[in-house]
Structure formats: C-alpha cells, structure tokens
Amino acid sequence: MKKSIIIWSTAIILVIIAVYVTGSYNAKSNIAIDPPPQNQQPEQTTPTPTPSPTTAGNSNDPENQQEQAKTNLMEDYDFELEDLNGKKVALSEQKGKKVFLNFWATWCPPCKAEMPDIEKLYQETKDSGLVILAVNVGEDKKTVQDFITKNKYNFPVLLDVKGEISQLYQVTGIPTSYFINTNGFLDDGATGAIPFESMKDFVNNLE
Numbered sequence: 001m002k003k004s005i006i007i008w009s010t011a012i013i014l015v016i017i018a019v020y021v022t023g024s025y026n027a028k029s030n031i032a033i034d035p036p037p038q039n040q041q042p043e044q045t046t047p048t049p050t051p052s053p054t055t056a057g058n059s060n061d062p063e064n065q066q067e068q069a070k071t072n073l074m075e076d077y078d079f080e081l082e083d084l085n086g087k088k089v090a091l092s093e094q095k096g097k098k099v100f101l102n103f104w105a106t107w108c109p110p111c112k113a114e115m116p117d118i119e120k121l122y123q124e125t126k127d128s129g130l131v132i133l134a135v136n137v138g139e140d141k142k143t144v145q146d147f148i149t150k151n152k153y154n155f156p157v158l159l160d161v162k163g164e165i166s167q168l169y170q171v172t173g174i175p176t177s178y179f180i181n182t183n184g185f186l187d188d189g190a191t192g193a194i195p196f197e198s199m200k201d202f203v204n205n206l207e
Contacts, residue, residue, distance in 0.1 A: 074184030079165045081135065081158040084145050089133070089158055092184075098130045098206040099180040100199070103160075103171045105137050106147040111175045114193035115153060121199050122155035129182070130203055133158055137166045137174060181206045 073091065080090040091099070102118065104111035122132050132155045136144045141159055148157055160166055169178070178189045179202045187206050194202070 072184040073178075073180055073186055077168060079168065081160055081165060083159070084141065084148065084157050089156070091133070091180075094131045094133075094180075095184055096129075096182050098182055098203060099178075100130060100132045100203060101169075101178040101180060102132070102134045103137055103166050103169070103174050103176045104134060105139060105174055106143060107139075108174050110193040114175060114195075115151065117194070117196040117199060118155055119153050120196060121203070125203070132156060135160050135165060137171070138163045177202075179203065179206055183207075 074095050075092065078090060078092040080088050083089055091101075100118075100121070104115075106112070118132065118134065121130075125132075134155055135158045137160050139159075140161065144157060144159060166174075166176075169176075173191050175193055176189070176191045177194055179187045181187045188202055190198075190202075
C-alpha cells in the first residue's frame with residue numbers, strides 16, 4: 001500500500017514539473033528566442049505555415065483576403081534595424097521590390113542548414129528585384145559577424161539584438177520566413193528550414 005502511494009505521488013510530481021517546464025518555455029518563446037541548453041538542440045521540421053501579423057495573400061478565405069487587404073507590412077509593421085556595417089535598413093524602403101524576410105540565429109541547426117541555399121538564392125537574384133533580409137535574433141554583432149565571415153555569406157544581415165522585431169512578427173520558432181510582395185503585403189510564410197527549390201517557388205509566386 002505504501003509502495004503504491006509513493007509511486008502515485010512520484011507520478012503526480014513529475015506531471016506537475018512537466019506542465020511547469022512546458023508553460024515556462026512557451027511563455028519565454030513568445031517574448032524572445034534564446035539558445036537552448038547544450039543538451040537540447042532544436043529539431044529541424046518540415047516547413048509549415050507560420051503565424052503572422054497579416055494574412056497570406058494566396059488564401060481563398062474571403063475573411064482572410066479582407067484582412068490581408070487592409071494590413072500592409074511595410075506600413076503597419078515597418079521596422080528599422082542596423083546591418084553588419086552599421087547602416088540602418090527599413091522594411092518600408094523596399095516598397096516596389098519582392099522581399100524574402102528570414103529570422104534566424106547562429107546557434108540554430110535548422111537555420112544553419114538552410115543558409116547555403118539562402119546564399120545560393122542571393123547570388124542568383126541579387127541583380128533582380130528581390131531583396132533578402134536575414135534578421136538575426138538576440139545575438140551580438142561580433143557573434144553574427146564571425147559566423148557570416150567564417151561561412152563566406154554575402155546576403156544582407158540585420159541585427160535584432162533585443163528580439164523586438166521577431167516579437168512584432170510573432171516569431172515563436174526559427175528559422176521563420178516571410179515572403180512579401182511588391183505592394184508590401186505578406187504573400188506566404190513558413191517555419192522551418194526551406195529547401196532551395198521551395199524558396200524559388202515562394203519568390204516566383206510573388207507579384
């Protein structure tokens with residue numbers, strides 16, 4: 001009898017701890033994205049539609065289309081961040097161009113996995129009307145600069161040191177990508193590493 005009570009008590013305590021840890025993680029991720037403990041690495045998942053401050057333009061839902069039509073990211077969700085050269089870059093400055101907006105971090109394995117494809121896309125499209133903005137979340141300039149230099153990447157990188165812009169864009173997991181059309185509206189988005197061909201499809205579907 002005593003043994004049964006001990007087993008059940010232990011089980012209840014474990015459940016309470018699990019709920020607390022899960023709740024703490026979710027609450028934390030809604031504010032900023034922190035590197036995981038060394039023994040816990042983020043998993044790479046299949047890209048899925050991501051939460052966004054506006055509705056994807058390709059949606060067939062009339063209500064979603066109405067919401068998309070009245071919310072312009074370049075106007076209502078504009079931001080200004082510094083790049084690695086100290087130059088301030090604003091999203092609104094890209095009006096009239098297609099924008100691939102990507103949120104990432106140097107400690108994130110899925111982010112690092114898709115970086116070569118982002119570089120490849122940049123090299124193929126740098127003379128076109130596509131703008132790639134890779135927003136690093138929560139890391140200092142030196143950490144980011146060392147990573148970019150080591151891997152010989154050339155695409156534009158912006159620094160969201162305090163995680164304020166990732167919070168504005170409802171980023172709860174990285175990498176997260178948004179594809180914005182020339183009028184400033186969100187056309188599509190995904191959470192998870194995106195294969196190169198899928199990146200090209202997203203970009204080609206932009207107007």
